[in-house]
Structures are given as C-alpha cells and as structure tokens.
Amino acid sequence: MNTLKSLFFLSIIILSSACIGDDFVNDTIEPQIRFTSLIDTLGFNDMYQFEYIFLNNVGEIEDVAAIYSSSNIDVIPITEDGLASGLEAGESFISISYSTDDLNVRDSILVVVGENTVSSNQSTSGQIITTSSYQLEGDFEFIETQSGVTLSIADNYRASTALPGLYVYLSNNKNSIANALEIGPVEVFSGAHEYQIDNVSFDQFSYIVYFCKPFNVKVGDASL
C-alpha cells in the first residue's frame, strides 16, 4: 500500500510537468514598404491612385504615414494621398518612403505618361524548395489575374505523402504563418496543378510557405 501511495504521489509530480510551455520561432525580418498597385503607363490627363503596404519586423502590415514623391512633377505630380496625374509626355520615378529614427525604407517604380493608362498583368517564377527533411520541390509561376492571382505549380513538383496536414500559404514572413493567407490544404503531391486566389494583389505577399499545420512545422518555401 505504501508503494502504491508512493507511485500515486510520484505520478502527480510527473503529471505536474505535463504543462503547456513555449516554443519560440525566429521570425525577425527587415521591415519594408512596397507598392501594391502598379501601372506601366499613365494616360495623358488620366489620374491613378497608388497604394502601398508597410511590413514591420515580423511581416505584419502596419499603418504608417508614408510619403509619396515624384522625381519629375512636371510629368507626373502626385498628392500626399498617392493620387497621380499624367500631365505631359515623359517619365518619372514614383516613390513611397517611410523614415523613423532607426528605419528608412523606400520603394520606387518607373511610370511613363502615354496615350492610355496601362496596367499589364504581372508574373514571376521561381522554385519551391524544402527547408526540412521531407521532399518538397518544384517550379512555379505566380501570375496576376483580373480577380487576384494564380499560383501555377509545374510538372516537376514533388511533395512527400508521409507528412499529414500539409498546407500552403502566402506570407510576408517565410518563417511564420502569422498574418499569412492560407490558400488551402495540399491535395496534389506530384505533378502540375494550380491555385486560384481571388482578392489578392500581386505584390501583397513575398513568399509561398508550405506548413505542416497540425504540428506547426515549416516544410518549405519559395520567394515571390
């Protein structure tokens, strides 16, 4: 009986260690600012509203008082709210910048004044790379569409089927899915396939991230 009592108290002590603790992820990134709405050509006498996002040191979107500027205000003047006008033929660098005592970030694009405002669909391509011991690889294209974006995975894509609960995300922090957009569960483990993602702008995210959702473990990523 004493032995049983000892086991009881020992079990209580052991179970008292069964508490939820903390794991930490190294999720620091360089803050950045970038345009989310882009045009190649601004029409003569047309107006265009530029937009931007500022990402803090963990990739979260923050509201900041950034400053718009134009390198050639005779060609394309821009208001402090980002409304640009095409006044005369030519070109100008449109910039957005934000500064504090210890931070200075900036993004610029070249805009030409022409006959019509033109916003061509953008695209980028790259490689999905595993960051774990699980197989994950393949080429991709990230294409702007009328309604959002298309993530097109190439035929050389391969992913391990041993990993349960694999999800794909768009994120501004390749080490964290906090504030990321969950595209959905991975249902294709080899070969070409696509994800249609609506209501997302081309420049809204910086990374594709593959995550084992149930275990909160990153499996791979790709830069956009």
Add this chain to the structure above:
Amino acid sequence: MKNNIITIILVFFTSSLFAGGPWPQPKGKGYFKLSEWWTVFDQHYTDNGMIDPNLTTGIYNTTFYGEYGITDRFTAVVNAPLFSRTYMNNLRSRTTDEIIIPGESLNGIGDIDLAVKYGLSNPGSPIPISVTLGVGIPTGNPNGGSQGNLQTGDGEFNQSIQVDAGKSFKLFKKNAYLSSYAGVNNRTNNFSEEFRYGVELGVGLFNQKLWLAGKVNGIKSFKNGATAETVTSTSLFANNTEFTSIALDVNYYVSKRVGVSVSYATAINGAIIAAAPAYSVGVFYDMK
C-alpha cells in the same frame, strides 16, 4: 485522420505491450502493474529517417497492465491507459513574444488492448513457445483539440497475432532468460499492416529481488495503407511508422510479491516517430 507523431508514439511504446515472453501465467496466478509512462519531444524521425524539429509535444499515460492465468496454458492480458494526457506548446514569436499559435492539451482514456496468450508448448518445456491473439479497441480520442491534432488513441480497431519463444538459463550463475517475438498487426481505417519483432535478455540479481532486462523492439510497415495523397481528409493521417528501439527495464521486489519498476526506451532509428526517450515508473504485484 490520425496525428502522426502522437499516434506513432502510442504505437511505439506499446509495440511490446504483450509482455511476459512465452511463459503463460499459471492457473490462478497473475501479474499486475500500475505505471506512469511519459515522453516529451521536440524532434522526430521523418519518412526518410532524418531528424526534424517539431513543436514540443508531451504524452503522459497512467496505465494498468495485467496478466491472469485462466488455465496453465491460457493467459488473459489487458493493457489499459486509464488516463492519457497530451499537449502541445505555444508557438511564440521570438521578436515580439506574442503567441502566434496557442498551445492545447487533451485528457482522457487511451486505447485499450486485450489479448489471450496460449502456451503452445507444455508447461515446463525447456523452450517455451506461445501465441498471443490481441485486439486494440479504439477507446481513446483520435481527434482532440481545435485542429484535431491531439490524441489519446489512434481511432482504429486492430487485431494482432504474435508468437513468442524463449529460454531460461544461467548467466554467470544468475537466473537469466532470453525471449523473442514476432507478430503481425492488422490495422483498420486505412492504416498499413505492421510486422512487429523483438528480443529481450533479462537477468535476476540479489537472489532474484532485482531484475534487469534489455530489450530491442521494432516495427516495419507493410506500406499497404493510405497516405496523405489518397486520404481526402486533411486531418492528421499519418501512416507507415517504422522504428527500432532499445529499452532498459529495472524491476525490484520490495517484498515477495510487490515491486517497483523503472524503464527507459528510445528509438535508435525510425520513420514518422518521435526522436526522444520515453520513461516509465510503476508498481507491480506478482501473484507467484
């Protein structure tokens, strides 16, 4: 479906649950143990045998194990995790210290295993051989937590058959034994079948008050079940666990029939299994 790591741990550490070797309990005699088993792991063996990190996960089982001799050849066996607790840590940002994903825990009963062992050889045979037929009853919770990734059981009804053989002998004038087993576990719910095997060497010291046992156990998957590719659900299906583990058991008789046990086990290689040791402490009653 099933949580890979946790399910695999439950399987791993019960792979040799039908203990006692090829020796059935004599009629009317039995062996009973109440123990606390636990493991906490932050890394696991992947499908290609490498070791990867994972969110810290803990599993604790308060288990009753019993063997009772119905006849001199038939022994009834039960392994019942009466209280099972599993948890996952919070995932915090090292930059902001904010919780990105909150941790969770689950408490409940585990999967209960029942078996009958039959001595194929005559009692007292120099090389005893027995066969054990077992069933695993899914009394645990396979889909706990907000994401269904906390489990106290694997949610599937399995049946197993196992053959044990062994021999008693003297080792440096001490009573010793060597036993081995091989078996097949038939699993349902799209899990792959498994081949299970093990060998155990034990020796009694100090007039058999102290028993030390070294064990090697393993599981090989037949890989004939579903995978994440073929299972439409994106919950935690995890299959095709494999491992080789080593264990050390220490059993000490406090009195003629009552004793305490301590054990340590760890996988030395594996696939889809925790890469961390497991510990157990318990009290046993031997009706010898």
